[in-house]
Amino acid sequence: MSDKKEFLENLGNDYQYGFKTDVKNVIDTGKGLNKDVVEQISNIKKEPLWMKELRLKAYHEFEKKKWPTYGPDLSFIDFDEYTYYIKSSEKAESSWDNVPTEIKDTFDKLGIRESEQKYLAGVSTQFESEVVYHSTIKELEELGVLFCDTDTAVRLYPEIVKEYFAKVVPYQDNMFASLNTATWSGGSFIYVPKNVKIEKPLQSYFRINSEQMGQFERTLIIVDEGASVHYVEGCTAPKYSKDSLHAAVVEIYIKKGGYCRYSTVQNWSNNIVNLVTKRAYVEAGAHMEWIDGNIGSMVNMKYPACVLAGEGAKGTTISIAFASSNQFQDTGAKMIHLAPNTTSQIISKSLCRGGGKVNYRGLVRHGKNATNAKSHVECDTLILDDISTSDTIPTNITQNDSSYIEHEATVSKVNEDQLFYLMSRGLTEAQATQMIVMGFIEPFAKELPMEYAVELNQLIKLEMNKN
């Protein structure tokens, strides 16, 4: 408890996770990306030929790809300035005692070990590119659940990985999916067997430490028929003067009647460019939930998607995005309905202050086979001052005549009467504003595991007081 208390008390004045750890890197591919670097990454990992070939195909695709035609301007990115692979410890460890002290210190500062014991069934932490620590509690292993870093999964479970890898998000999908497929390293792999329901959330923590380091983790989750899992991913990164690139891919495959919830609070420091492709393929009667928080990073583009492929499949996205000064959050959700009686719900809460820009960009498509499909979209924006901006850019398409899409959107400022009411009970203006903001994002916060909700509260407080 004392560690935890100290951790919370130490939530500083500036970016609280902006500490840097001096770590001796074991392998480093140097700046820039070319065919050799891609091969080198694959060789270091001793990958099977099919993976190396996939990486190379993806690399050639990446060379041809163009910048996205929407959202923030990304042309400042110079791909030659990044380092694509760094390895800072020899191999993944299964006990904390074997993890290098500096790395342990970092995770201690983040409060990981204690939260693992208290709330989480397993932790997989990614420091730089290789997962340095990973543990899964015994019961899960006995149930046949596979939970490891994706590199290990390629070695241990090649058949499963080969069957699903780059299927939900093909390597040609978009520029950053190509880049990720070529250079990916680490990430989590989860397989939940038929009818196994995991009660406690599984967690992973990602962290970027070296300057100008690209991080391209690849997560693959397969939920078999009737199974269920809640996966929690946290992101923090130290603060540096140069920009770092983060382009992850998350692929989730949920079979008939399965359930998956994927919760994230993304809190990259404000020099990270975060370009992430998250997509779930949802079979008949299955349910995917994205709980997606976006607080950090300089530029963020993220639109978690559900492909509702089987009859009665269900997709839910509950998200927040908070843009402060020098931040551009371009986030949203996508729901692609391909089968009858599919339903989806999107709840998006956007906030901006200090000149930040926050956009909701969403897509709901009911295909011609998605008869009787139903979607409900709710986008609310709270603008906290006069210098910040927000756009809501929804695209709703229905290609049959029996489905319907509801869309609601509100944009508001902090209500003066609410402020007066709270202040008349003794709360300062800052406390009152914060309380209104916390109320605004409550539909998101209440979905988080308790510890994350506490952390979110602290993060919002810090964001509100930032200059």
Next chain:
Amino acid sequence: MSKLQIIDLYVSVEGKQILKGVNLELSTGEFHVIMGPNGTGKSTLSAAIMGHYKYTVDSGSILLDGEDVLKMSVDERSRKGLFLAMQYPSEIEGVTNADFIKTAMQARLAEGEHISLFKFIKTLDKASQELKMKSDLPHRYVNVGFSGGEKKRNEILQMKILKPKFAILDEIDSGLDVDALRIVGENVNEMKSSEFGALVITHYERLLDYIKPDYVHILMNGKIVKSGDTSLIEKVDQNGYDWIKEELGLDDDPITVTSIGTCAVKSSLAKNEA
């Protein structure tokens, strides 16, 4: 003992002057009632004391134990011991009543001091039982989905917990049925002490069956035109306000009804409650 003094107060809202020289002095241990026809500035007076952003004080002063209230921010006024039970309390989505009240209690403590969770829960439980509120109250969002009567009881609940020196009850009786009126009245009465005084703004005498005032003031045309004891209430009840106008030779100068204190909304609230 504390003292709240209102001295020659002139107040405007949206460019129109509503209060034109109000003088009033309250001590703890006293209940004062302000009555008067619609639109004479009763709610303006309560809003100005608390520092509502829409109301501009043109001249005059308000002193709390000699300290200049008009120089204080709204939250400071609250922490110094003023409380306004509002006619139309705000609804705050996503914030639980418990969280709100706990934060308000915490705001009164010195830095580094914390309320114990156990003590807080006991305090809240006790107060909500005394006001006969539903047990889910702490977990509901502040005033969201509350009936008119529940909102008013929630105001009194906060008053009981925050223990101000002076409470201004702005038409706390509107939207209350007979039982709720009795519960609210009794709870306010019980607070009367050498540490607590109240300014009760109302337009009906029915609340005064439960809250026994020491002084009664009639506010008309932006001024207190008559002060007395409870016998004034009976007179108003029987004869309305016209006799006062005649007695004092006042012009009939109805003031445009402002957003705070309209009767139309109030009667619809009363209907909801029923």
